[in-house]
Amino acid sequence: MTHLQDQYLEIRRLLLDLLDSPVTEVAHIGGTALGDDGIIDVLVIVPSLHAMTTLDEKRLNLAGFYRLHHPYRKKCVFSQFHSMTTLEEKCRLHIVEENSDKAVRYMHSHHLLSQSSSLLRAFRNYKDRIRHLPKKDYETEKADWFRMNIANPL
Template structure:
């Protein structure tokens, strides 16, 4: 099992690869039978490569209500290779596609949120800011690289990164 964070990548030539992957998953998510999916956005560093990032495609998935993600929808996503990861996420469902079920390297993450929620809006706002605000992207790059170097596990890294996002989100609002 892969317990450490994956090496950061910064090759902007991969932008096309990740955009094509996103399109494939966009079509998959909207193609699910009776899907509760209402919106899909390519988020994270692979959407723009403004800073080094993990080689993981992050997708923000908007649903009307988190309760719309039924066990049937979860099973359909399981058939597509996604598995729900259990964590103390508040008002968020995380599903991940792994490279295989031995190494468990994350390849694609679905951040499933309720569309009309503050968290959903924060995700979109932060994505726009990191893409368009060079100074903010540089600050994020520096702090993210420090977190990446010092994190003892994926969970530790993700928790610290979530704290960093909250800090930067507050910075944007102020």
């Protein structure tokens, strides 16, 4: 087991214990789940986004996770940082509703990447080509890649 997998398991335990618990499922997704370095992406499934109360947000804050306020569609995102000075992310929680299209797409995308070495290689190559972009542009480009190469065929 790698250091990043150990970190994921600790985050998983924290989420299931901490939130008392609107969380119904936690999954390690993204590049670090597939052996890459980087930000640990965690898919967090809740019955509804409204189940994430102010109290849950405060509990996440106490555990070092802070909500990112961007126009995310049908999800909440929290990040944990290596440093509050540089805002270098350590872990990102993608909180979505169970049985939603977004939850299904996340799980489907992760499954496809884990099953297809050629798709995973294409994704890694694409990320390497756009790594120089500012963070916001990098995230937008990466999301567009998913929409074009994985999400739409669903």
